[in-house]
Amino acid sequence: MQSLAFFFLAPVLIATLGATAADPPRPADGTYVYAIVGTPALTSSTVVVRTDGGTVSTTESVSVAGAPVVATTQYATDTLLPTHYRVVEAGTTTDVAFSGTTATVAKPPLTFRANPGTDLLAVGDGMVAYVAMLPSVLAAHPGRPVSLLGLNGGKVVTVRSVPPTEARPADVPAADIAGAIEETENGLTFSYWTDPRTNAVAAIDVAGLTIRLLR
Numbered sequence: 001m002q003s004l005a006f007f008f009l010a011p012v013l014i015a016t017l018g019a020t021a022a023d024p025p026r027p028a029d030g031t032y033v034y035a036i037v038g039t040p041a042l043t044s045s046t047v048v049v050r051t052d053g054g055t056v057s058t059t060e061s062v063s064v065a066g067a068p069v070v071a072t073t074q075y076a077t078d079t080l081l082p083t084h085y086r087v088v089e090a091g092t093t094t095d096v097a098f099s100g101t102t103a104t105v106a107k108p109p110l111t112f113r114a115n116p117g118t119d120l121l122a123v124g125d126g127m128v129a130y131v132a133m134l135p136s137v138l139a140a141h142p143g144r145p146v147s148l149l150g151l152n153g154g155k156v157v158t159v160r161s162v163p164p165t166e167a168r169p170a171d172v173p174a175a176d177i178a179g180a181i182e183e184t185e186n187g188l189t190f191s192y193w194t195d196p197r198t199n200a201v202a203a204i205d206v207a208g209l210t211i212r213l214l215r
Helices: 129-140
Strands: 030-037 044-052 055-064 067-076 082-089 092-099 102-105 110-113 121-123 146-150 155-162 177-183 188-195 200-206 209-213
Touching: 044 129, 055 129, 067 129, 082 121, 121 129, 129 146, 129 177, 129 188, 129 200
Parallel strands: 121 146
Antiparallel strands: 030 044, 030 209, 044 055, 055 067, 067 082, 082 092, 092 102, 102 110, 146 155, 155 177, 177 188, 188 200, 200 209
């Protein structure tokens, strides 16, 4: 499944539905529908966030050139680090187990590790769902770079938060919180905006793509 590349941090400001007082804030449980402009093969994404005990999951459903793809990531609610990732595409299911700084693919057997200088490993695979979680992941571990695993290409990159500099697009509400992160290997910076009512990433402008939360 094609990945958008690697995204975003912003401080999160409100309590989240489904979270306990001790848990770091995250996107509220619910269904988020995104419109995508810039890639004819993919025009929308539906992301469901659901909390069950100590696990919060995101399930993303998209249609790529008419073929359905479903990707689910499970996160520990106390750290917002992933514990399991599954993508179902073209009749093939790929499972990845996360433990500390290691991610293990069940079939074919592969192991990925966090990059040197980082002790956090997160999901950087899929289209929009991991972006909706990543600001909360980074905010839960302030000042620390994060390695992101993208199965598409079998690549692990390092991201860190940087001050946002891109002008707010005209269609992004003034209340939305600006943020940006940098992929440190190549210096690319990506901008995003977060809806403070839900902690969800609501607007993304990156590499010719425009992504907006329908709300």
